[in-house]
Amino acid sequence: MSILYWNAKGAACTKFRNTMQDLIRSHHMEILFVCEPRISGLKAVSMVKTLGFPCFEIVDPIGFSGGLWLMWDDSRVKVEIIGTHDQAISACISWPGQTPWIFTAVYAKPCGFKRDKLWEYLSFVEGCHNLPWLLAGDFNDMLNKSDKLGGAPIRRLRGFKPWFDQHAMCDLGFSGPKYTWTNKKVLERIDRAVCNTQWRSLFADAHVIHLPRTKSDHSPLKICFKSKFSSSPLNRPFRFEAMWLKHENFPEFIAQNWELSYGSALDKSCALVEPLKQWNLSVFGHLKQKKARILARLAGLQKALHQGPNTFLINLESILVADFNYILDQEAMFWRQKSRVKWLQEGDRNTKFFHLSTIIRRRRNKIDRLKNDAGLWVEESDGIKNLAMQYFSELFSPAPVATNSFTIPNMFPSIDPGALESLVADVDMEEVKVNLFSIGGLKAPGVDGFPACFYQKQWNTCANDILDLVHQSIQDCRIPGGLNSTMITL
Incomplete structure (x- = not known):
């Protein structure tokens, strides 16, 4: 159309x-x-x-x-x-x-x-x-x-x-x-x-x-009305859904699976991907379907109440309304994460606003076509994929290195010994926690697909593994040659 x-x-x-x-x-x-x-x-x-x-x-x-x-x-x-x-x-x-x-x-x-x-x-x-x-x-x-x-x-x-x-x-x-x-x-x-x-x-x-x-x-x-480019949902990378955090059984599920996994914090989070997908299907469920079922039950229940007061039905109605509002909170969290927008410090359940923000952001970021070196537009999905892969392969391929050597002049100021000691000091748990909790919970996820809010909510479960990962990263980034040539990347 x-x-x-x-x-x-x-x-x-x-x-x-x-x-x-x-x-x-x-x-x-x-x-x-x-x-x-x-x-x-x-x-x-x-x-x-x-x-x-x-x-x-x-x-x-x-x-x-x-x-x-x-x-x-x-x-x-x-x-x-x-x-x-x-x-x-x-x-x-x-x-x-x-x-x-x-x-x-x-x-x-x-x-x-x-x-x-x-x-x-x-x-x-x-x-x-x-x-x-x-x-x-x-x-x-x-x-x-x-x-x-x-x-x-x-x-x-x-x-x-x-x-x-x-x-x-x-x-x-x-x-x-x-x-x-x-x-x-x-x-x-x-x-x-x-x-x-x-x-x-x-x-x-x-x-x-x-x-x-x-x-x-x-x-x-x-x-x-439609884009020529269509992506396959089977090829989409895993992304953690922040709404899962609102489920009452989620902390217990994560604690059990975290302890059963081996390796670093990154290895354990990657090992959670498949169990989380199964848990989402079998336990968390589909929000729209759950809403539809609750609304259908409420409609029938409220129709029955027209026949006269019934204490059991009144109590059941209150439970169903609470469940419905609980699902609305989960849905609001879903669209808040997708929209990447902060609204009243994430305190407003304005699903319509976040939904529209998500649609506009996706439309703005979507690539419908790319121009190749010959100046021709490529619009088919396979052609766009191949063109992108070719571009970045060439971009990150090793380039010829000039053999001309030169000496860096001694223009760098000396560093105070006290400052050097702080640079190589051990990173403690409190420092890691402060830095982790300073990250926006719904900011872009890491390579494992988990945003910061997952680690913030599950801090008691994964704190030791995160600290071990930080220490290992420091060791991997340390350059031999003494105190003055130490580089730490966090």
């Missing part, structure tokens, strides 16, 4: 038809939105029909400017027009197996006074539904001062920015050239796609590509 938008700056000429047909052949979109065609009536209908879309909605321009064309292929997507405006078309979009959502195609007037009417209309549309919502088009306004290069500096962002913030919208971002419009002197990003949090959650992989400008002074925008 994809949508293509373009501010064509006139659709009466042959150049528009040729450019548009080339875009359609190259990008295979289900929905096409064109604004500023500057033609109306039968002429507009005739031009739209030549583009090959069986269904369309047209809002004629006022005078010689503006106009909106929304076209779609009804064999692949269902589009129901729910409202039109001289600056927007709103439609309900769906296809088999997909939750319906709202799409609003936008062309904002260059005049600020007329553009204010658009924000009023969009607020009205938002108040008429509670569905996922995507908006795309030419907003003729910016969200950030960095969206403009050249010309008079932006003093204040009016209209679009306050509306965007007030309705908690998300910018879908982009790949490709940053600016979407130019008059050869000024560059601006005024064409974009934004959505509400529901739509961003529904289409987590959706992204926008700024295509090259050709006929118009605006770049076409392609909104892709």
